[in-house]
Structure formats: structure tokens, C-alpha cells
Amino acid sequence: MKKIDLRSDTVTLPTEAMRKAMTNAELGDDVYGEDPTVNRLEEAAAEKLGKEAALFVTSGTQGNQVAILTHARAGEEILLEADSHIFYYEAAAASALAGVQTRTIAGIRGAMHPKDVEQAIRGVNIHFPRTALICLENTHNRAGGAVLSLENMRAVYEVAQRKQVPVHLDGARVFNAAVALGVDVGEITQYADTVQICFSKGLGAPVGSVLAGSREFIEQARQWRKRLGGGMRQAGVIAAPAIVALTEMVDRLAEDHANARNLAAGLAEIKGVQVNPDSVETNIVIADVSETGRSALEILDLLAQEGVLAVDFGDTLVRFVTHKDISTSDIEEAIHRINRVIQGVVV
Structure with missing residues (x-):
């Protein structure tokens, strides 16, 4: 009897093209910035996502947590949807690692109403933590792979800009959102200051994610990745199939x-x-x-x-x-x- 594994899109096996890319990958020491394959992946991902720079990380969770650590400080607060992956499935890492308080907002199919987001942003008061970050998730896992509309993301981003609070997008499956909406992924990621994407879900690579944002942000994030033990050496062997995922597996x-x-x-x-x-x-x-x-x-x-x-x-x-x-x-x-x-x- 053939096993039909519908547990997750993380159970995918790499394609033959990915296996060949792993075998033939040009390598160097990525901690020194010398792995040419990792560098190519980061440059390609940043360009596709409409950001200045990108950082190769081990997983979506690591990408999200590096983003939070870079954006926020202990004692501050982040806003996120009540059923979001960061809140629900990342083992309270935001609290354990960054020391931030999470404030959840109930959404409809994963989408927070912009007015609810605006009302949750803290005013200046010694009794309140500073609102350091707003997190979105597109597509939204616990909402059944629901797609956040461009209109919703734009409205939340406009609130965030007005209140001078950065937005991070957990875009583990953002290419699914782009395909469903029939738009280039950059039309989605323009409404976030930073974004994390996974290569190991629907795109089919064996491992890895990317965190993208401004050049200054990514330089700070690189140090947080190192602190978390995420500094990889000849990482081109896993970056190579991620390049295949990014260039050949989206459509x-x-x-x-x-x-x-x-x-x-x-x-x-x-x-x-x-x-x-x-x-x-x-x-x-x-x-x-x-x-x-x-x-x-x-x-x-x-x-x-x-x-x-x-x-x-x-x-x-x-x-x-x-x-x-x-x-x-x-x-x-x-x-x-x-x-x-x-x-x-x-x-």
C-alpha cells in the first residue's frame, strides 16, 4: 500500500535538480562571507522580495526569532494575530530569547483588522511597554492556508508607518499567497519592513529559510544569527537547492x-x-x-x-x-x- 503523506509540505524530498546542485555547489566559509553559493542565494532572494539584503538561516522559526531579536528589546511588546505561527508554534521563543511580551489580536481568517492593530499600539506611559513590532503571517497556517489580502496588508502597514512601528512578515508560505493572488511576491512584501520565507515547505528544498530587510537590519540580524548558533560554514550545499527552489519551484x-x-x-x-x-x-x-x-x-x-x-x-x-x-x-x-x-x- 502506497503511503500518502499529507501531514505537511515540509515532508517533500528534494528534486533531482536540487540533488545535483548540492553535489556541484561552489563552497566557502559563510561566516566569513565567503560561500559564493550562499551569497548568490541571499542576493537573489533579496531582489525577488524587494529588499536591500537577505540572510540565510536554518529555519523559518530561526528567521522569525532573529527578526524579533533585531527589531525589539527585552521588556518591549510585539503585536501578532492570536493564532499566528510565531505565537502558537515557536515554543514561546519570543519571550524566552528576546524577553518581549506578546500581545495577541484576534483576526478573521488570520487577518487582523487595521483598527484593532492601531488601538493595540501603546501610547507613551511609564506603565506600558513600548510597541516594538507588528507581525503578520501570509499565508496563515492555522487559518487553513488563508491568504491575507493586499488591501489588509497595506492598511496595517499604513497604520504601522504612521505610528513608527516596523512590520515583520512571517512569509513561510508567501509564494503560495503570491500564486493564489496572481501577483509578484514583491507586491506582498512591499507592505513589510522585514520578511522571512521558507524554502523547505512548498518549494521543496531540504532545509533553510531567508530573512530579508534593509542592509543595516540584516547586518544586525547576522550577529543575532551567530548568537543563536546559526553561523554556518560551507552552507552552500544547502543553499544550492534553495536557489533551485526559488527559481524553479514557485509556479x-x-x-x-x-x-x-x-x-x-x-x-x-x-x-x-x-x-x-x-x-x-x-x-x-x-x-x-x-x-x-x-x-x-x-x-x-x-x-x-x-x-x-x-x-x-x-x-x-x-x-x-x-x-x-x-x-x-x-x-x-x-x-x-x-x-x-x-x-x-x-x-
Whole structure:
């Protein structure tokens, strides 16, 4: 039985072009700034994102945390959406490492209302921490891969500029957002002072992310990366497949989005599963299995026995993520197996 792994787009394996690029990568010591492959990646990423400079980091979490450490100081406050990855899935690193206070704002499908953001920015008062940073996430993971609109990002950015507070974009899947919106990624990242992008999700590289911003900001961030143990030496072997990801793997994300919509449509037809196909904008599908009378973990265990892997997103919520290693026929087979499992437990 073929395993159909829909847990995350992080489970992708590198393409043959990526493997060849790793083998043939020109190398040097990146801590000395001498790895030509890393330098090419950083320059290409900065140009694509519309920023002056970029910094290669080990992961999206490291990129986000380096950004927070560079923007903010201990005792200050950062604003972010209540279900954001930085708040929900980064092990309280902002508090543990930067010593900042996180202030969450409830959004709608991951989007914070600009008025709520403006009201949350602190005034000058000795009782209050300084608002040091506003964090956005596009696409938004826990909102089911929802895309923040350009209008929303622009409005929040205008508030931030008026209040002189920088904006950081957790753009782990920002290329999914760009493809879904049909725009160049720079049209999204123009509404953030700094941005982090992942190569190891839908773009399919084995490891790595980039943090981009002004040249001065990136120089400061480079020292924070070093403090966190993120100074890599002959890192060109992992930067090389990231270059392939950046230059060759963006447009094909549309295939993942189509597969996710097909999966959602199929799941919506299964008795006991609740899915709104119209809410699927990118490559993430969230299904409610409460009508089965079983928990998400119980359903996931049964699905795993049928060779379908997914993850829980709440007591009765299951998340499925499409990616380059999942074909249209895999989606059809997954729907068939899921239906078999669900009908076996629905009363």
C-alpha cells in the first residue's frame, strides 16, 4: 500500500535538480562571507522580495526569532494575530530569547483588522511597554492556508508607518499567497519592513529559510544569527537547492492548490466530515470530524492504518496539506481511503 503523506509540505524530498546542485555547489566559509553559493542565494532572494539584503538561516522559526531579536528589546511588546505561527508554534521563543511580551489580536481568517492593530499600539506611559513590532503571517497556517489580502496588508502597514512601528512578515508560505493572488511576491512584501520565507515547505528544498530587510537590519540580524548558533560554514550545499527552489519551484505551487481544492471537494461529500471547499485558497485543508463521534487523534490513527497521514489541528479538526510529492491520483486514492475509514465509524 502506497503511503500518502499529507501531514505537511515540509515532508517533500528534494528534486533531482536540487540533488545535483548540492553535489556541484561552489563552497566557502559563510561566516566569513565567503560561500559564493550562499551569497548568490541571499542576493537573489533579496531582489525577488524587494529588499536591500537577505540572510540565510536554518529555519523559518530561526528567521522569525532573529527578526524579533533585531527589531525589539527585552521588556518591549510585539503585536501578532492570536493564532499566528510565531505565537502558537515557536515554543514561546519570543519571550524566552528576546524577553518581549506578546500581545495577541484576534483576526478573521488570520487577518487582523487595521483598527484593532492601531488601538493595540501603546501610547507613551511609564506603565506600558513600548510597541516594538507588528507581525503578520501570509499565508496563515492555522487559518487553513488563508491568504491575507493586499488591501489588509497595506492598511496595517499604513497604520504601522504612521505610528513608527516596523512590520515583520512571517512569509513561510508567501509564494503560495503570491500564486493564489496572481501577483509578484514583491507586491506582498512591499507592505513589510522585514520578511522571512521558507524554502523547505512548498518549494521543496531540504532545509533553510531567508530573512530579508534593509542592509543595516540584516547586518544586525547576522550577529543575532551567530548568537543563536546559526553561523554556518560551507552552507552552500544547502543553499544550492534553495536557489533551485526559488527559481524553479514557485509556479508549480498552483498544482498543489488545485489538488487541495479537489481534496476539499471530495471530503465534503463524505458523510461525517465537514469541509468548506470555498475556504481553500492554497494548499491546506482543514476538516471537522466531530460528526463521526471520534476525536481527531482517533481518526488519524485509523487513517494511518490505511496509509493516509495527516495531523490534528484541534480536538476534532484534521489538517491535510498538499505538496509537490502528492499527485492528482494520490488525492483521488486518499479520498477513497478516507471515505472507507469514516464510513466504518459513522453510526
